[in-house]
Amino acid sequence: MKAEGDFFKMVFEVVKLVPKGRITTYGAIANYLGTRSSARMVGWAMNKAHSQTEDIPAHRVVNRNGMLTGKYHFGNPTMMEALLKKEGVIVKKDIVVDFKKKLWDPTIEL
DNA sequence: CGTGTGACCGGCG
DNA sequence: ACGCCGGCCACAC
Numbered sequence: 600m601k602a603e604g605d606f607f608k609m610v611f612e613v614v615k616l617v618p619k620g621r622i623t624t625y626g627a628i629a630n631y632l633g634t635r636s637s638a639r640m641v642g643w644a645m646n647k648a649h650s651q652t653e654d655i656p657a658h659r660v661v662n663r664n665g666m667l668t669g670k671y672h673f674g675n676p677t678m679m680e681a682l683l684k685k686e687g688v689i690v691k692k693d694i695v696v697d698f699k700k701k702l703w704d705p706t707i708e709l
Numbered sequence: 710c711g712t713g714t715g716a717c718c719g720g721c722g
Numbered sequence: 723a724c725g726c727c728g729g730c731c732a733c734a735c
Contacts (some may be wrong), residue, residue, distance in 0.1 A: 606731085606732065607732080607733090622723085631733065632733090634730080634731065635730095636731085637731045638730090639730070639731075640731050640732055640733095643731090643732070647733080682725095
């Protein structure tokens with residue numbers, strides 16, 4: 600694994616590694632990073648992702664319910680659903696359909 | 710150096 | 723089944 604200091608960079612790495620049409624959860628990433636109890640840090644890192652110059656597909660990251668919790672952070676709440684839909688992920692009432700099936704867990708996949 | 714905050718999660722009432 | 727509360731860690735002010 601990498602250095603701990605690059606916690607949030609690592610989050611971006613994982614998020615960027617998420618295959619198109621798949622989604623992951625904050626908890627999964629947190630667990631992968633070893634901070635299982637502190638999934639908030641993952642979400643919080645995503646907040647910082649807005650500042651990053653790299654394009655972080657944060658729309659592929661949802662909470663464990665499969666709900667688009669961070670959609671309000673995209674500028675327009677509709678953007679997140681639109682992006683997901685574009686990638687083949689069906690979103691209904693802010694919830695990802697077949698979320699469990701499309702879930703891409705780094706701890707399992709990697 | 711101390712305090713606050715956060716796109717969450719899991720457990721308990 | 724639903725709602726509330728605490729925990730946990732990193733970063734900004």
